Amino acid sequence: xxxxxxxxxxxxxxxxxxxxxDCVYETRDTTYYLFWYKQPPSGELVFLIRRNSFxxxxxxxxxxxWNFQKSTSSFNFTITASQVVDxxxxxxxxxxxxxxxxxxxxFGTGTxxxxxx
Amino acid sequence: xxxxxxxxxxxxxxxxxxxxxxCSQTKGHxxxxxxxxxxxxGLRLIYYSFDVKDINKGEISDGYSVSRQAQAKFSLSLESxxxxxxxxxxxxxxxxxxxPQHFGDGTRLxxx
Numbered sequence: 089x090x091x092x093x094x095x096x097x098x099x100x101x102x103x104x105x106x107x108x109x110d111c112v113y114e115t116r117d118t119t120y121y122l123f124w125y126k127q128p129p130s131g132e133l134v135f136l137i138r139r140n141s142f143x144x145x146x147x148x149x150x151x152x153x154w155n156f157q158k159s160t161s162s163f164n165f166t167i168t169a170s171q172v173v174d175x176x177x178x179x180x181x182x183x184x185x186x187x188x189x190x191x192x193x194x195f196g197t198g199t200x201x202x203x204x205x
Numbered sequence: 206x207x208x209x210x211x212x213x214x215x216x217x218x219x220x221x222x223x224x225x226x227x228c229s230q231t232k233g234h235x236x237x238x239x240x241x242x243x244x245x246x247g248l249r250l251i252y253y254s255f256d257v258k259d260i261n262k263g264e265i266s267d268g269y270s271v272s273r274q275a276q277a278k279f280s281l282s283l284e285s286x287x288x289x290x291x292x293x294x295x296x297x298x299x300x301x302x303x304x305p306q307h308f309g310d311g312t313r314l315x316x317x
Contacts, residue, residue, distance in 0.1 A: 097245070121303045133295065133308040140303075179247060183303050190255070191302025193238075197247035 090115050092182050094196035101170050102204050109165040109199045111180030117141075120184040121191075122156065122163045127177040127198070136178075139163065170203045177201070208232045211296050211309035219317050224283040226312050228296030236299045237279040238306065239263075239271060241292040248295065254279055286316045 091114040101107045113122065124136040137147065139156050147154045151168045167174050180196040209230045218224055228237065239251040240263075250263030252271040260273055268290060272280045283290055293313050297306040 094247075123305060131293070132310050133297075135305040135307070138305055185303075193250070193302065193306065195240075195248040197245060 090182060090184055090192060090194050092180055092194055092196035094178075094180055094199050096199045097197075098200040098202070100202040100204060103172060104169050106166060106168050107170050107201065107203075109167075109178050109180075109201065111163045111165065111196060113161050113163065113180070113182045115161075115182060115184045117184040120182060123181040123183070124154065124163075124165050125179045125181065125195075127179065128173075129175065133179070136165075167201075170201075172203050172205050175201060175203045209296060209298055209307055209309040211294075211312050213312060214310065215313045217315045217317065218286055220287055222286050222316075224286050224314065226281045226294055226296075226314070228279045228281070228309055230277050230279075230296075230298045230307075232298050232300075232307060233276075234298035234300050234307070235276065236302065237273065238297040238299075239269075239279070239281045240295045240297065241265065241290075242295060242311075243292050251281065251294075288316050290314065291316045 093112045120141045122139045126134045126136055137154055144156050153166045155164045177198045177200045179198045183191045183193045186192050212227045235256050238253045240248040242248050249265050251269050252263050254260045254273045257273050270282045293311050295311050296309040299306045
């Protein structure tokens with residue numbers, strides 16, 4: 089069954105600390121896509137990254153980096169030198185191809201990150 | 206202007222009232238979605254539509270209905286609102302099912 093687990097409900101760090109948000113997924117398919125979204129206190133949902141199941145290269149974008157490991161079914165997100173503006177709820181999501189010929193999209197329950205000044 | 210626009214942004218209403226939440230998009234995407242967000246439960250899919258003639262139930266469709274009036278418009282209705290439908294509702298669009306979803310700013314709905 090398709091499932092996305094974000095076991096960390098809430099994390100608090102002090103500014104400039106590094107922090108990793110965990111995402112573990114379950115899928116039966118060999119072709120799937122993983123995503124991270126950010127929801128700042130203002131409430132909108134912002135897309136951060138998309139990764140397909142055939143590309144296990146890690147990705148870095150500024151202070152953000154993503155570690156995709158198929159062996160552990162994880163797609164973890166690290167923020168280096170965190171800043172107060174990183175405070176938000178972060179969602180991991182999975183899209184997999186179904187037997188009905190469509191993609192099914194499922195979100196994790198989110199991790200609330202608080203970065204303290 | 207926002208690519209995905211939801212109206213209203215906030216609504217307070219009473220139990221038993223009929224409510225309609227509207228979503229319009231300028232992204233030209235065929236796929237549109239309605240989600241609700243509750244604390245600790247993440248985003249749960251209510252309904253989704255792949256085009257004007259294709260509407261599908263999500264995991265929590267009971268108590269809701271939708272209408273896809275045009276490629277750009279997708280409305281969510283609560284026929285007889287109840288307090289446990291109090292939540293933050295999001296509309297989203299995507300080009301294809303394996304692409305990122307683009308969200309509206311959300312509608313905060315409170316049912317008293």
